Amino acid sequence: LIWIAVDAMGGDDAPRNVVDGALAATRHFDLGVLLVGQGRAIEAELAKLDVFDAVDRSRVRILDTPDVIGMNEESPAAALRRKPASSIKVAADAVARGDASALVSAGHTGATVMAAHSAFGMLPGVDRPALAAVIPTRTRPALLLDVGASVECRPPHLLQFAVMGSMFARVVYDIARPRVGLLSIGHEATKGNELTREAHQLLKASPVHFIGNVEARDVYSGGADVIVCDGFTGNVALKMSEGLVELVEGLLSEELSGTIANMVGSLFTRRALRHFRMRVDYSEYGGAPLLGVAGVTIVGHGRSSAKAVRNAVAMAYRFADTRFIARVGQEIAAASPA
């Protein structure tokens, strides 16, 4: 049995949604979950779930620890120092010790990145970690990285992101030869800023299947499977999209209320919107893998539903099961300029 350490206290609705989602994963995949957090609160959630669907206790272990790092913590570094018994730190350390094969947290992103980095260290040949967001496109999902783990990047970092992202696309999406694009503001190699111009040359000379610069407008068109950028740009790109989806939904609801005709129409539209959401919803994809650290780490959205947690745990299982970390380490070594 592969064990996944889950930060049971991480996320807006923790531990309820987290325990629920983690348990669901144990029912669908050949895995056990190590629930890390306040033992009594976790047991209480397990008891509630047990009423509807018997909990297989051979698939569940609890690691009791008192502290929690809040979602709005301004300085995760200080919080991790102040709270050595926080659920995220204890969960990461459990993976580092070998008590579990992968880490899942929907808690504070910065704290998760730091705890994983400190517990696992970096893969040899990787200088910076990258959060890889799975985004929908007109065709199949694509990977955008980094979306916030490494704010300041130099060109070799983007090459490392490209190698790791390609491996992800092969392992998780079975894409034999993932197309890698560089997020920039024009197609030509000379377009963009200093970082992208130099990264373009590095990528062109590398073993990754580099298809050139990708303009932000084309990210959602599905022309690239892996799109690399620095963490500042990626975070802005991802969160602009989140904000716009919220605006669209808000405006459409406004347009669709009021008249009777609109209310009739809205029944149909709501169904279409629901289907649409299923295709853009992060919960379908589970979470963002933190690539580059020497241990499987999946970072869930702070507002993760039970389903999102289940899918994040499933993604962690897939990474652990396919020995992602060992394999990506080999690829990085092969891609690095001698």
Next chain:
Amino acid sequence: LIWIAVDAMGGDDAPRNVVDGALAATRHFDLGVLLVGQGRAIEAELAKLDVFDAVDRSRVRILDTPDVIGMNEESPAAALRRKPASSIKVAADAVARGDASALVSAGHTGATVMAAHSAFGMLPGVDRPALAAVIPTRTRPALLLDVGASVECRPPHLLQFAVMGSMFARVVYDIARPRVGLLSIGHEATKGNELTREAHQLLKASPVHFIGNVEARDVYSGGADVIVCDGFTGNVALKMSEGLVELVEGLLSEELSGTIANMVGSLFTRRALRHFRMRVDYSEYGGAPLLGVAGVTIVGHGRSSAKAVRNAVAMAYRFADTRFIARVGQEIAAASPA
């Protein structure tokens, strides 16, 4: 009469849409249009329009020039050198000479920025030009700048963008005290990259009404009237949004075709979508002013409709009529650290 020089050859559907939109502007505002481009093609469009609605020739002048810079020109600098009689250059020079009070072009953005920069020079105290995109929010429109004119920026440039953007919000949207936000990846002053951390301090100490960092997710929520960033980040942010709107529309159409029930629903939804588009559509806002150059310049979207051109010409008129350039020059002088 205030005259507006319009690059009649700029944009995907030029000169048809451009002439049509420019003429519409002369009917609604107290202005004349100086149409710059291939005289015979422009006359042909005027003749077509005259059939439906008599063209007031006292409001229209033509400046005949043979060359056109294509929308897909890779090097606008080289194109401007190679084609000194291009419509965009001749139009900018006409404004510099005083034959018109403002410049409007929906042609190649880079070529327009360069032609305006070279014809007008920069305002004293402004180091870099900024393209300011008007974007919809839950409340009133907001201004995002720079969206691509100045790819590499230093902190003082963002302060200059903030001063110019504030003036724009006051003049065009009658907002007495525009709230200025700094696009970053966290609310705290210490979050972001080197550029945003230093710019945060400069903005805090400046006369602009600085409300702090704005996360990309909140750009569309309407909490800030003016949002400043470097041109690389702004271009990515804006174009991610454009791409996502296209994806949303594409997926919704897919969801809404197929069954009869969906087809009935889609009648209502299409109407809602149309209303929605009117609120997010760039054509409502006309174009992006190029701030910082010493002459009124409005850059239209390459795919501008006649209506978008009309609104761009109207925006140019508003800028010229309110002596925007002279006033922003004074504000910049007042905001600059001694």
